Amino acid sequence: MYKNKTDAPYVGTRIEELCRHKKITLRALCHAAGLKYQTLHAQISNQRHIPFESMRKISEATDTSLSWFASDEPPSLLTESDVTPLSDALFDQLLQTTKLRHAQDEKVLDAHSLALIYYRSGGLLSGLEPYIEQVDIFHAPQHGDTRLRVFRMGKESLTSKTLKRTDIEQLQASLDAAPPQLRMRFLADYQQAAKGEFLYTIETLNAAAVDHGERIRMDYLRLLIRFDSEDHGPLIVNLSELLR
Structure with missing residues (x-):
């Protein structure tokens, strides 16, 4: 792309x-x-x-x-899309929610804001600095990779809120322990994002995390965008927003 x-x-x-x-x-x-x-x-x-x-x-x-x-x-x-299309009602609901959140807190990061930051910064990770704690960041998959590798977790990301802590090792262990089909699907998504595509999907998660007492069940919006770091090379930023 x-x-x-x-x-x-x-x-x-x-x-x-x-x-x-x-x-x-x-x-x-x-x-x-x-x-x-x-x-x-x-x-x-x-x-x-x-x-x-x-x-x-x-x-x-x-x-x-x-x-x-x-x-x-x-x-x-062209193949059939694996992205769940947004209904008009849901789209309008999300739009109104975004407007309300921006009115309450100009520092809230949503998918639209993340896309704007990408274009205004030229895709450089440094442009995301004011919002860095609201996203999780992964190493962009390289040829031959068989697993996702966590780069950092944001203290205010959906993952940290769900796991009730910011623990890179726990997240990495949970990803590695996920069912093979789920691991490969996630890896394919991040490989697609690494090519420069914006991947915006509705995701459903029903899985157990390592060292987490409760099974995680939720639907969420996920946006994957590749950003580049001068020190660390290509990275994939994951912004996830809870639906239910």
């Missing part, structure tokens, strides 16, 4: 490629996504900005990952 917004392909072109791949017309796509054909057609024809909300609806209607639209992957590599 392209790291810089200026290098990314125009999403309207990607929408047209998607239509050809799926053998549907743009009008049919608009109908499925609940969009106005005239509006989207004019935006694409004049290469105007296409709102994120429109892209989200297209992504949901076609079961296509949002990250694909900003990548250079050919349509032939």
Whole structure:
């Protein structure tokens, strides 16, 4: 995936490629996504900005990952998305929650803020410093890696709050002890993020952590973004927000 917004392909072109791949017309796509054909057609024809909300609806209607639209992957590599699409009701709820939290505390980090920090800092970890305790950070997987490696835990991250302590060794041991299928899925997600893709998903966790008395059951939003550190190389930042 392209790291810089200026290098990314125009999403309207990607929408047209998607239509050809799926053998549907743009009008049919608009109908499925609940969009106005005239509006989207004019935006694409004049290469105007296409709102994120429109892209989200297209992504949901076609079961296509949002990250694909900003990548250079050919349509032939499209597979069914493993991302649970957000319903309109949930999207609105999250948006209102974000606005409320920002009104109460300007230092609260959410997915939108993290993405802005990434672009404004050029993807450098130093730009995240004021919010570093709200995220967990992992080493970007390298070729041949078979496990995730924890770099640091934030004292205010969802993981620390769930485990009721900030203990890198405990988190590493819990990840290593997870069922093989879950370990491999997590590793694949972080490998995808290491390529420069923003991975934003709804996750469900039902597992036991090492040295933790209670079984952890929760649904949460997870955003993975690659940041680069001058001292430590590529790292994956994990921002997770509890849903229930």
